Amino acid sequence: MFHKLAVIGCGLMGGSFALALRAAGAVQQVSGYSLRAQSAQWAREHGIIDETADGAATAVADADLVLIAVPVGTTRTVLTELLPALSPRALVMDVGSTKRGVVAAAQAAMGDRVSQFVPAHPIAGKETGGIGQAEAALYEGRTTILTPLPSNPGESLTRAQAAWEAVGSRVVQMSPQAHDQIFAAVSHLPHLLAFSYIQGLMGQGDEALAQALAVAGPGFRDFSRIASSTSAIWRDIFNGNRDEVLAQLVQFEAALAAFKQALSEGRDEDLARLVDGASAVRSRWSA
């Protein structure tokens, strides 16, 4: 399917893509570049990539597939750096969790050649990243969103879809705007709430925090799991999707105010109705 894959950013997402594409027999050679040289080095030593490159431009030489797997705020720099060495026939994709900002960065960096760039967002990950967590099964059974550009040739979209399907993913297309709105709702806001929840516990002092954490159970574990993520990813996501996250926050605050009012006024019937309404929606959902 592909001759040479270049992975720019050898972390959880990039490393797992390389492993999965190779396991599917869909690529012959994998080159990798990371800003942190030890990540690419580790990937090569563990057979995730075949060779380390000393820069993004070196990595993409002769590649027909390029995966940009860096924090979204770094996308423009990386694309600018690799463009002179990029084959005109190469397909370039990213894995970023926001898409309008990535599209703007790609347009700024690539100009007319942005037609080679198909923005992608695989809905997969772990709360702790890093190349040491990479695994071939990461994208298995997951959904990958493509947010095509008007200038993308149909053939590029076909190849992009084939690549994500090869790693086990189901592919859905939508506009960058729809993507950012939906992911503010189902991912970015939940992260903001989970971070805020932990900060709220921290605000009560070390002793209260320690007592709480000592007896916290499975509900706490699952609800707060995403708060383990760090600013390495989330700074750029919040920055890149600020308006949609704030819009979702307004929706949440209105719903929370209704709960708070029912709770503080002792309107238990209303509280029960709100609980059961949410419960019915969440119970019907499955990933």
Next chain:
Amino acid sequence: MFHKLAVIGCGLMGGSFALALRAAGAVQQVSGYSLRAQSAQWAREHGIIDETADGAATAVADADLVLIAVPVGTTRTVLTELLPALSPRALVMDVGSTKRGVVAAAQAAMGDRVSQFVPAHPIAGKETGGIGQAEAALYEGRTTILTPLPSNPGESLTRAQAAWEAVGSRVVQMSPQAHDQIFAAVSHLPHLLAFSYIQGLMGQGDEALAQALAVAGPGFRDFSRIASSTSAIWRDIFNGNRDEVLAQLVQFEAALAAFKQALSEGRDEDLARLVDGASAVRSRWSA
């Protein structure tokens, strides 16, 4: 260890306790009563209990261990009903998620005989309850909180601890007040936030909700899992711990306001600091 266990409320918690105590060889006979007769019937047909009783009083006759596993708001009614038939040597425990209200209910229902009641809260459960979900392993490796009363004889506490250890649980003691404060923080507030989050999505209309749910991933799954719970449990918990939940909500709102301000004002350094502070605390924690 025990001769006869009476389970009042044959659901997930009561049924699992019966299964686990029997599996540990720590009880010879199990009687069960449920307001919904079909639950007790199902439990008997599946060997979870030996006999169904036609009322709480009938169930506790000759029992030396009684487990009240009903919504916390029903505790007083159940204790009042069973008291006349309760052996003076029987140990009575509950499994309720709030403890000050349960203690008040037990005092009102039992008077001096409240010394027989050792309030208990096993930190275990599933987002969907019911006797069909009961399993012997539910309490295995979990923590159970006891909130002893001043009148509990030391021997009752020893027996209570032994019972929960027999089903695989680690036992911790604290005051009812400390319990309710801590569980408002680690369980009740997260549930309120998860319910509110889903209601916030619902407020955006059916089409937006459907689009969001169609691509929601593992982060959404875990963060919102507890929103599957229903008012059958949560109405009484919010009612019984109203002031502590509201106090925790104030803490959360302050933390959320800090995030919102940093986000809306584009202070990304502050946002990163808040994210990483929460991440450090949550990453260090394990259940």
